[in-house]
Amino acid sequence: MRVLVFGAGSLGSLLGGLLARAHDVTLVGRAPHVERVRADGLRITGECSVRVEPAATTAVPDERFDLALVAVKAFDTAAAAEALGAADLDAVLSVQNGLDNERTLAGALDAPVLAGTCTYGARLTEPGTVECTGRGEVALGPPDGGESAVAESVGGALGGADVETTVAADMPRRRWTKLSVNAGINAVTALARVENGALVDGPAGETARRAARETARVARERGIDLADGAAVEAVERVAAATSANRSSMLQDVEAGTRTEVDAINGAVVERAERAVPVNETLTALVRGWERERGSR
Numbered sequence: 001m002r003v004l005v006f007g008a009g010s011l012g013s014l015l016g017g018l019l020a021r022a023h024d025v026t027l028v029g030r031a032p033h034v035e036r037v038r039a040d041g042l043r044i045t046g047e048c049s050v051r052v053e054p055a056a057t058t059a060v061p062d063e064r065f066d067l068a069l070v071a072v073k074a075f076d077t078a079a080a081a082e083a084l085g086a087a088d089l090d091a092v093l094s095v096q097n098g099l100d101n102e103r104t105l106a107g108a109l110d111a112p113v114l115a116g117t118c119t120y121g122a123r124l125t126e127p128g129t130v131e132c133t134g135r136g137e138v139a140l141g142p143p144d145g146g147e148s149a150v151a152e153s154v155g156g157a158l159g160g161a162d163v164e165t166t167v168a169a170d171m172p173r174r175r176w177t178k179l180s181v182n183a184g185i186n187a188v189t190a191l192a193r194v195e196n197g198a199l200v201d202g203p204a205g206e207t208a209r210r211a212a213r214e215t216a217r218v219a220r221e222r223g224i225d226l227a228d229g230a231a232v233e234a235v236e237r238v239a240a241a242t243s244a245n246r247s248s249m250l251q252d253v254e255a256g257t258r259t260e261v262d263a264i265n266g267a268v269v270e271r272a273e274r275a276v277p278v279n280e281t282l283t284a285l286v287r288g289w290e291r292e293r294g295s296r
């Protein structure tokens with residue numbers, strides 16, 4: 001398969017590097033990472049050990065690709081969709097967090113867009129090198145659920161490169177479960193400046209669980225079968241399994257860069273039919289910090 005990875009940061013480089021073991025991969029990213037990959041190849045360290053030589057560029061080539069894998073932060077999705085218009089694509093897969101990415105991509109592109117949830121962990125440690133901080137899986141399927149030949153084909157391509165993959169008919173439920181985890185963990189750890197493990201039995205844990213319960217309630221308002229207990233269990237399980245992690249939002253806050261709060265807690269607030277006070281508060285506090293830092 002010819003695979004274009006748009007957003008060769010942490011996750012895009014990890015998945016692109018793993019896919020390059022079996023497919024013809026082109027990474028689209030930024031300097032200096034792209035230059036280093038061109039000069040010396042891409043190294044994956046940590047829980048996977050791989051060295052590959054994918055093509056790397058800063059602009060989408062005017063060429064045909066079987067698959068575009070989108071791995072930019074959610075606030076860059078609209079720009080990604082516009083840039084991807086330069087290529088001739090057979091399928092698009094978002095592995096991003098948040099709920100709106102697929103709709104944004106589908107609104108701008110002709111190719112079928114698949115939803116993905118990814119539990120691999122990745123961190124770009126230096127130009128040309130990405131650390132796999134956790135082996136997980138990619139679940140993918142049509143954004144509104146059900147089965148499709150495109151999902152089967154893309155799932156087969158990922159699996160063929162030894163990327164742990166599930167082709168799922170219940171992507172709406174999976175996305176809302178992942179959203180509950182991120183709504184519970186990310187903003188709370190970013191504001192409290194604590195590792196994920198601090199939510200397991202620490203004083204901020206109940207705030208995380210409340211945010212997850214609200215998220216599950218909003219999911220149910222939208223016809224998704226997600227019980228409060230399942231959302232809370234997912235938060236507790238992920239916080240324990242990633243106890244030493246600094247969440248992506250905490251890392252963004254520490255780096256002084258924009259966060260994905262709009263796509264996570266903000267998305268819950270936007271869709272809620274009744275008040276979601278914990279998500280409203282978390283969203284306002286993180287947005288307030290972003291504005292003060294000049295990152296939004």
Ligand SMILES: NC(=O)C1=CN([C@@H]2O[C@H](COP(=O)(O)OP(=O)(O)OC[C@H]3O[C@@H](n4cnc5c(N)ncnc54)[C@H](O)[C@@H]3O)[C@@H](O)[C@H]2O)C=CC1
Nearest residue numbers: 007008009010011029030071072073074076096097121122
């Ligand atoms: N890093 C991780 O372990 C995981 C990340 N995710 C999700 O995946 C998405 C990406 O996350 P990360 O890889 O951590 O972010 P990142 O910030 O490391 O990577 C995004 C990359 O896209 C590049 N980019 C953005 N716009 C571009 C453009 N117009 N042209 C070229 N390059 C462009 C940026 O320069 C950056 O390198 C997010 O939605 C995140 O929540 C999901 C699961 C795990």
Ligand SMILES: CC(C)(CO)C(=O)C(=O)O
Nearest residue numbers: 185242245246247248249
């Ligand atoms: C699962 C979790 C919370 C792991 O840190 C994550 O997805 C993130 O940090 O964005």
